[in-house]
Amino acid sequence: xxxxxxxxxxxxxxxxxxxxxxxxxxxxxxxxxxxxxxxxxxxxxxxxxxxxxxxxxxxxxxxxxxxxxxxxxxxxxxx
Amino acid sequence: xxxxxxxxxxxxxxxxxxxxxxxxxxxxxxxxxxxxxxxxxxxxxxxxxxxxxxxxxxxxxxxxxxxxxxxxxxxxxxxxxxxxxxxxxxxxxxxxxxxxxxxxxxxxxxxxxxxxxxxxxxxxxxxxxxxxxxxxxxxxxxxxxxxxxxxxxxxxxxxxxxxxxxx
Numbered sequence: 400x401x402x403x404x405x406x407x408x409x410x411x412x413x414x415x416x417x418x419x420x421x422x423x424x425x426x427x428x429x430x431x432x433x434x435x436x437x438x439x440x441x442x443x444x445x446x447x448x449x450x451x452x453x454x455x456x457x458x459x460x461x462x463x464x465x466x467x468x469x470x471x472x473x474x475x476x477x478x
Numbered sequence: 479x480x481x482x483x484x485x486x487x488x489x490x491x492x493x494x495x496x497x498x499x500x501x502x503x504x505x506x507x508x509x510x511x512x513x514x515x516x517x518x519x520x521x522x523x524x525x526x527x528x529x530x531x532x533x534x535x536x537x538x539x540x541x542x543x544x545x546x547x548x549x550x551x552x553x554x555x556x557x558x559x560x561x562x563x564x565x566x567x568x569x570x571x572x573x574x575x576x577x578x579x580x581x582x583x584x585x586x587x588x589x590x591x592x593x594x595x596x597x598x599x600x601x602x603x604x605x606x607x608x609x610x611x612x613x614x615x616x617x618x619x620x621x622x623x624x625x626x627x628x629x630x631x632x633x634x635x636x637x638x639x640x641x642x643x644x645x
Contacts, residue, residue, distance in 0.1 A: 403587075403591060403641075404591065404606070404610050404638070404641075405610075406584055406587050406588060406591065407588065407591065407606075407610040407611045408610060408611065408613060409580075409581065409584055409588075410499070410577070410579045410580055410588065410611055411579040411580075411581070412491060412495050412579060413494070413495065413498070413578045413579045414490075414491060414494075415490050415491065415493075415494035415507075415508070415511060416508065419490070419494075419508060419511060419512065420483065420486055420490075422508075422512055423486070423512050423515050423516060426512060426516055427516065427519065430516075
């Protein structure tokens with residue numbers, strides 16, 4: 400077995416491909432951009448929430464207006 | 479570390495070859511090398527000069543390689559089926575064997591030995607790779623693995639015994 404393991408020392412050292420450093424830089428840049436993407440997503444969510452609230456309020460206002468319109472006007476007329 | 483490119487150039491061969499000796503696959507070694515340098519660049523400020531920087535890089539590369547191989551094995555087992563044995567997974571690892579440092583004449587023999595090495599525990603595998611492929615001294619391996627020289631010796635003896643059992 401000792402001899403068998405000795406063959407492992409024949410494994411030669413090789414150079415990494417040249418493009419590897421560019422790939423590392425690319426991954427570093429992607430990591431830096433990730434928090435920005437989260438910030439954009441948070442802004443969009445905030446806008447959507449704001450819109451939902453504003454739509455709800457406007458519906459409530461409209462309903463109140465409808466209630467006023469639907470009120471029987473007879474009282475006023477006959478008084 | 480003022481110049482990341484200079485730092486990369488200094489240690490790229492060490493990291494890539496060690497990752498290659500763990501994964502025995504060019505593509506996997508490239509992935510591991512990227513992971514190692516990302517981690518090293520990030521943690522450089524927290525590096526304490528208690529150990530040599532080379533020893534630290536060895537440690538990071540070993541950990542990243544073992545993590546990568548574990549994740550790959552887990553993925554393969556899930557992908558192939560839950561009932562796949564370790565032997566079958568080792569066989570698929572052999573089919574991935576693409577080590578550019580292995581010469582064609584000895585490829586078959588080295589592949590056979592790797593089929594045994596891949597069945598060893600992480601510590602035993604590390605000792606064999608560092609002593610027999612990286613040609614490090616017992617004292618270097620002890621520093622890298624943060625254990626005593628005696629512990630390295632006994633790990634090596636047990637690893638050799640286990641390899642004998644597998645063959």
